[in-house]
Amino acid sequence: MNIFKKDGDSIVRCEEFNNVNALTLPQNIIWIDLVHPSSAEVSYIAKIYGLDIPTKEEREEIEQSARYFEDAQSITINTYFLIRDQEMKLHNETVTFILFQKILFTIRYANFKVFNEIQRDILISPKNFEDGFDVISSIFELRVERDADMLEGAAELTKFLRKEISEKDSSEHNTHLAKLADLQELNLNIRVSLFDKRRAIASFLKSNKVESEIKKELNIILQDLNSLTEFTTANLNMLDHTQSLLANQVNIEQNKIIKLFTVATMAMMPPTLIGTIYGMNFTHMPELEWEFSYPIVLITMIISTVIPVFYFKKKGWL
Numbered sequence: 001m002n003i004f005k006k007d008g009d010s011i012v013r014c015e016e017f018n019n020v021n022a023l024t025l026p027q028n029i030i031w032i033d034l035v036h037p038s039s040a041e042v043s044y045i046a047k048i049y050g051l052d053i054p055t056k057e058e059r060e061e062i063e064q065s066a067r068y069f070e071d072a073q074s075i076t077i078n079t080y081f082l083i084r085d086q087e088m089k090l091h092n093e094t095v096t097f098i099l100f101q102k103i104l105f106t107i108r109y110a111n112f113k114v115f116n117e118i119q120r121d122i123l124i125s126p127k128n129f130e131d132g133f134d135v136i137s138s139i140f141e142l143r144v145e146r147d148a149d150m151l152e153g154a155a156e157l158t159k160f161l162r163k164e165i166s167e168k169d170s171s172e173h174n175t176h177l178a179k180l181a182d183l184q185e186l187n188l189n190i191r192v193s194l195f196d197k198r199r200a201i202a203s204f205l206k207s208n209k210v211e212s213e214i215k216k217e218l219n220i221i222l223q224d225l226n227s228l229t230e231f232t233t234a235n236l237n238m239l240d241h242t243q244s245l246l247a248n249q250v251n252i253e254q255n256k257i258i259k260l261f262t263v264a265t266m267a268m269m270p271p272t273l274i275g276t277i278y279g280m281n282f283t284h285m286p287e288l289e290w291e292f293s294y295p296i297v298l299i300t301m302i303i304s305t306v307i308p309v310f311y312f313k314k315k316g317w318l
Contacts, residue, residue, distance in 0.1 A: 006126075102133065104135045114142050144228070154183060275301060
């Protein structure tokens with residue numbers, strides 16, 4: 001449990017509290033950050049401040065009423081933040097924000113770099129953080145900036161993959177498909193996270209508990225979210241086009257292979273016919289009595305193979 005409080009013109013971070021039984025909350029708190037909290041810690045905070053803190057199951061529900069709700073004294077927001085798992089893949093993790101009497105309560109079960117950076121900024125620039133509304137605005141602003149950076153990176157990777165598909169041979173198709181699937185999943189996760197935050201901030205802006213200055217900042221963040229959402233659509237369209245390019249390339253290469261086998265089959269038909277004729281064991285076949293019948297037939301078979309191949313090459317079919 002990380003607690004930040006105002007101390008004159010500065011903000012101090014109280015030492016981490018690991019024992020809820022020995023916890024005494026200080027005055028002038030602006031932010032209580034609960035990281036991997038135990039049920040006892042959550043119950044204690046809920047009891048002290050009279051809060052209705054959502055359970056883990058309630059935090060994961062996707063209905064609008066579960067993602068954002070407020071009463072006469074508090075505002076509760078459940079929204080997605082992107083985080084990398086042990087396999088370095090991005091997924092969405094729900095973070096709960098509760099604003100009560102200008103104190104921000106955050107409940108999270110993952111370690112986000114964004115929170116570490118905001119905590120550092122609070123201690124370095126305390127004048128920018130008067131209460132919990134300033135803190136939550138800064139968290140959303142920084143998180144959206146990070147989402148934008150990830151989107152730009154995903155767009156660059158998509159362009160590189162498209163170029164790679166155009167230049168590499170068919171032996172790389174499985175690798176390309178795996179990269180394409182990863183990029184599609186990345187963009188979809190970012191898109192879901194952006195949609196969820198946009199919905200939360202749009203609802204947040206309608207609250208009469210939010211001051212005009214904070215609303216100005218949130219409006220800018222909302223505009224950024226709208227543009228980033230459009231950017232994810234462009235990214236996904238580019239990935240669809242890249243997938244179509246890869247599929248077309250695979251089809252063209254398969255057609256080349258089929259055409260090659262077809263031409264080879266057609267070229268082998270004349271010598272096969274000749275071999276079939278002279279493989280028939282008729283008694284009266286005058287060629288069987290010739291002295292040079294065997295080499296003549298072999299040469300004829302070779303010529304009958306070469307002529308179709310030469311013809312197909314001239315037509316551009318090979």
